[in-house]
Amino acid sequence: MWPESSEQPTPLRTGLTTGSCATACTVAAVRYLFEQKRLSTVAIMLPRGQTVELPIHHVEALDTDSAIAATIKDAGDDPDVTHGSEVFVQLRLTREKAITFKAAAGVGTVTKAGLSLAIGEPAINPVPRQMITDHLQRYRAFYAYEGGFEVAVGVKNGAQIAQKTMNPRLGILGGLSILGTTGIVRPYSCAAYIASIRQGVDVACNNGLTHIAASTGSTSEAMVREHYQLSDMALIEMGDFAGAFLKHLRRNTQLTRLTLCAGFGKLTKLAAGHLDLHSRASSIDLHQLAQIARELGGDEQLAEQIAGCNTSMEALRLCQMQKLPLADTICQRAGAVMRRFIPKTITITVWAVDRKGLPVGSYADTPALLARCYGMTEIGDDE
Known part of the structure; x- marks a missing residue:
């Protein structure tokens, strides 16, 4: 013991x-x-x-x-x-x-x-x-x-x-x-996990795959697996290490398509430019979400409610009630952060999911891919 x-x-x-x-x-x-x-x-x-x-x-x-x-x-x-x-x-x-x-x-x-x-x-x-x-x-x-x-x-x-x-x-x-x-x-360096992420990308590319999907956990992975019918080899569980994953992709230019799927809360961190999504390294910025709601046409009362929320999912629910595409916008901003690292030859699709793994928002950087994405999904009252 x-x-x-x-x-x-x-x-x-x-x-x-x-x-x-x-x-x-x-x-x-x-x-x-x-x-x-x-x-x-x-x-x-x-x-x-x-x-x-x-x-x-x-x-x-x-x-x-x-x-x-x-x-x-x-x-x-x-x-x-x-x-x-x-x-x-x-x-x-x-x-x-x-x-x-x-x-x-x-x-x-x-x-x-x-x-x-x-x-x-x-x-x-x-x-x-x-x-x-x-x-x-x-x-x-x-x-x-x-x-x-x-x-x-x-x-x-x-x-x-x-x-x-x-x-x-x-x-x-x-x-x-x-x-x-x-x-x-090194304690909490998680070097072995990062090495596994890199190896996963390398194995997929060396075996001829042109489309891979990264996820932050098993729930988001299950969504992209089912939607795209991808093999295990194409699925990369990057966890909180978005930066390590994205930086390694610079070396794998034979890819033509990248999908990233994450819980809405973690995706707000990537959209804000954070590359380590763990709570010890970054936090959800509810004031930023409130500002995005204003930019989408929400009134000041809504913005104040969002700033006072306990969770990002609560903020998302408030925006959905007013038909504001907060999750789609977060996906788009996350895609813009990803593009800093990803060659233009690789098309990007981003999904946000709720805690049940249901898609609540999406973004794709080409019209053809965007047409294949789901629209927003309402969050049930039992969430």
Whole structure:
């Protein structure tokens, strides 16, 4: 059981990536094979030169030429689904001098193009591979060993944990990815999530898709999936990271069509120019919504009511009662923000949905696409 958190404010803890964990396990296994030492901690060097120590909770021989070592991943204060998972490495000595990688139980295999790894490769990303390789090369020289290594990386219950990630959609099947670029997990940086967004775009583009749809969550995703009959590969759950998603699209000019669907409240933030839609980074500006209502012909009484609302949905309801296209206008403004990042060769469609996933507003930047969009949908009294 993890210790109870203190109620006193403390600095957020950093953690270590699955790539760092796998490297530490590799070091523990190689030292056991050559020195018969069961280490309880090992020191590794991270890509930027820092040295860190990781605990090793299990080391044993599998046979005369192979050993297994395991550690428990500590992601610090980052909300990481692999926090507390057991990462292990089965290391085998080989006659060939090469260092090869395999997926042990709980680590996935790449089945689609567009990732940094070839189809059929274990989902052990390039930086963790390089970290493991660098450490093994140093120990090979230290022990004057002329053979090679087979490194099988696994995660206990990784196949089940992977269902909570984007791996199945990215075509990484059978388990998790072994990740890391610096070796360190920064709390709430959500770097892994942003990496998954980028990978999702790359996989879609490398597999010939020309229309992708981004959403802020499962409700908005369900709406665009049903409306456009899109495959999983075309659906990108960007969450709150609109900026990371839009900036990455600059590199994928083969797209011809982009759809973005979001809850009305989050979309008001994008329309105001915010690229991080999380509440810690941006907030809904009811005074801005009141000003838009004025520009749409609403009277001062309506504007004051909107400014005093508790939620954006309440403001939207007031505008709908007066037939003012607030949601359509928000979609249009969000589209204008998106256009700062999106090449003109890509047409943009924006949808706003309510909490039930029903469309309440839309915008498309070409008449042909606009004709296909729904009009506003009234919000029911039970919302």
